[in-house]
Amino acid sequence: MRSVVFDLGGVLVDWDPRYLYRKLFSDEEEMERFLSEVCSPRWNRQLDLGRPFEEAVAELRARHPRYAREIEAYHSRWGEMLGGPIAGSVELLGRLRGRGVPLYALTNWSSETFAIARKRYGFLGWFEEIVVSGEEKVAKPDHEIYRRLVERCRLDPRSTLFVDDVEENVAAARSLGFYGVVFRSPEMLAEELARLGFLESGVRAGG
Incomplete structure (x- = not known):
């Protein structure tokens, strides 16, 4: 070797998105649902594959307007996931x-x-x-x-x-x-x- x-x-x-999202959700179950169904691992993989954050966030925000603030935070507050x-x-x-x-x-x-x-x-x-x-x-x-x-x-x-x-x-x-x-x-x-x-x-x- x-x-x-x-x-x-x-x-x-x-790295764990929960470090950020525990600040944004008061309900742990809702947070976990958000991270599995909205800003999901599959969606994050698109970012890992080079998809621009701005594009990915805009599309997701349009699909889930209820979570617009939380979705935007995935980009604007990403550093808090570290x-x-x-x-x-x-x-x-x-x-x-x-x-x-x-x-x-x-x-x-x-x-x-x-x-x-x-x-x-x-x-x-x-x-x-x-x-x-x-x-x-x-x-x-x-x-x-x-x-x-x-x-x-x-x-x-x-x-x-x-x-x-x-x-x-x-x-x-x-x-x-x-x-x-x-x-x-x-x-x-x-x-x-x-x-x-x-x-x-x-x-x-x-x-």
Whole structure:
């Protein structure tokens, strides 16, 4: 194993729309219904695929005028969905960087809002390359975005660890020859990095 590819959201960055919408809804059940049926994961995926926020928000607002304010907040207050860095994971990233391990990232993220994350999190500058779905107009687990990562970064999947919190994304990476790990916790990742020889044995996230 030579290099590591990280997913960002759910692995290094804590992103959850509930951080924002708990401020806008007094009823938790209504909030969950809104996030599953209005500003849904399927709708958010369109943004990850590069659809402009302004267009997506306008169309959704017309379909659900009752929630116009909440829909608009998905764009205007998007930064409030960021809960911060996942400290243990960022610490491991720093240790890998200190050992000279080539680091890359592959993320499903809108190109518009990724600019906010770049400014907020300095550790995003530690990667040699970050492939963003919103810029590529294709997202995980589509094999095409993995192929672009391999070609652009000149990676050998057989010597590359791929870390993601979504099993489907890891399965796609494995099918293309990567060594894939489903992220569950920084502690679990630390053990896997040590087992693969990236870090010294016995290293603990946060320790």
